[in-house]
Amino acid sequence: MKTRAAILHEAALPRPYAQSRPISIEEIEFDSPGPGEVVVRIASAGLCHSDLSSIDGTIPKRFPVALGHEAAGIVEEIGAGVTAVKPGQHVVFSFVPICGKCAMCLNGKPQLCIAGHAANIAGEVLRGKTRFRLDGQPVYHHLGVSGFTERTVCAEESLVPLPDDVPLSIAAIFGCAALTGLGAVFNTARVEPGKTVAIFGAGGVGLMALLAAICAGATPIVVEPLAAKRALAHELGASLVVDPAVGDPGAQIRDRTGTRGVDYAFEATGRSTVVAQALAATAPGGTAIAIGLPHRDETVAVSPFELVQTERTLKGSFMGSAFPRRDVPKYVALWRSGRLPVERLISGTMQIEDLNTAFDCLADGEVVRSMCLFPVHAAA
Secondary structure, three states: OEEEEEEEOOOOOOOOHHHHOOEEEEEEEEOOOOOOEEEEEEEEEEOOHHHHHHHOOOOOOOOOEEOOOEEEEEEEEEOOOOOOOOOOOEEEEOOOOOOOOOHHHHOOOHHHOHHHHHHHHHOOOOOOOOOEEEOOEEEEEOOOOOOOEOEEEEEHHHEEEOOOOOOHHHHHHHHOHHHHHHHHHHHHHOOOOOOEEEEEOOOHHHHHHHHHHHHOOOEEEEEOOOHHHHHHHHHHOOOEEEOHHHOOHHHHHHHHHOOOOEEEEEEOOOOHHHHHHHHHOEEEEEEEEEOOOOOOOOOOOOOHHHHHHHOOEEEEOOHHHOOHHHHHHHHHHHHHOOOOOHHHHEEEEEOHHHHHHHHHHHHOOOOOEEEEEOHHHHHO
16 A cells, blocks of 8 residues: 655755755555554644654654654554554544553553653564555654654554544644643643743643643743744733743742742753753742753753752653543543633644645744644544
């Protein structure tokens, strides 16, 4: 079988991508689903900084790779033994396939699934090997999803069933931005009502963290250099927005709130300097959560003396410490109740042919979440 896919053959081509065109739309072959595998017809796929990090070389990949990891679609075909989904069902992808059997899964940390991460690093599906080919050679999978394709093959462990009332044109956002941003607040930090929360970065993940803080009954503050994103954060319910270009964000927060800092600070930019700012913005006893993925060689200077003297905590949150099949239904319920207006985070839509230009817009900070739509979404 054949499908069109967005293929990345090499990383770190110069900007603008509209000219260097790192992504090429090519027809590739894919196999029928094997045992435990599923063919999904993609309806929507969001453009995330994790995709951009593959394009600019921040996160190393095996090439060629079929990009995209935040996606939703319709099950077309299932392999032997598949029980989690059935043909015709709407699904959203988890970008970590969760085996349910390894030490991490059994210890309540499925987002750190050993088998799932090994498959993702190798560019393979959960049960091993690749299912895509171009001119007879392997094409690697992106985080078990490869969502910028008309059809993809994945492990059933990469899929979460969706209720039919969730429009497929927006459903993809539940697979990454929601899991990561909401989960950092609900699962990693477990923010309590009445606490103060600062979110550094008002992209898709950061604004999801903002919405989660509001749902948790906390007082949210957003730190963001771009005026348009600060305005959107304010409209979504931020009690205070801070421009880091004006001066030290932590000092601004303390001056404007009359406090010693916030209880929780979430870094959602993927920049090590912002991790340090987030930690510095917390009050004594506070916790800073790093969500973004900077280059693996970047470091943060932390004073152990300050950590001990003030009992501050710095920790990471991967995929929002999520168990997707548990958490996505909860987030859909919040959306259905009107408390999670994910539609407000979608800046615009495009076709697969427009991805290079769309990633320029993402890199420039012009958008929150852009959605690549495929024809199936209109019929479902």
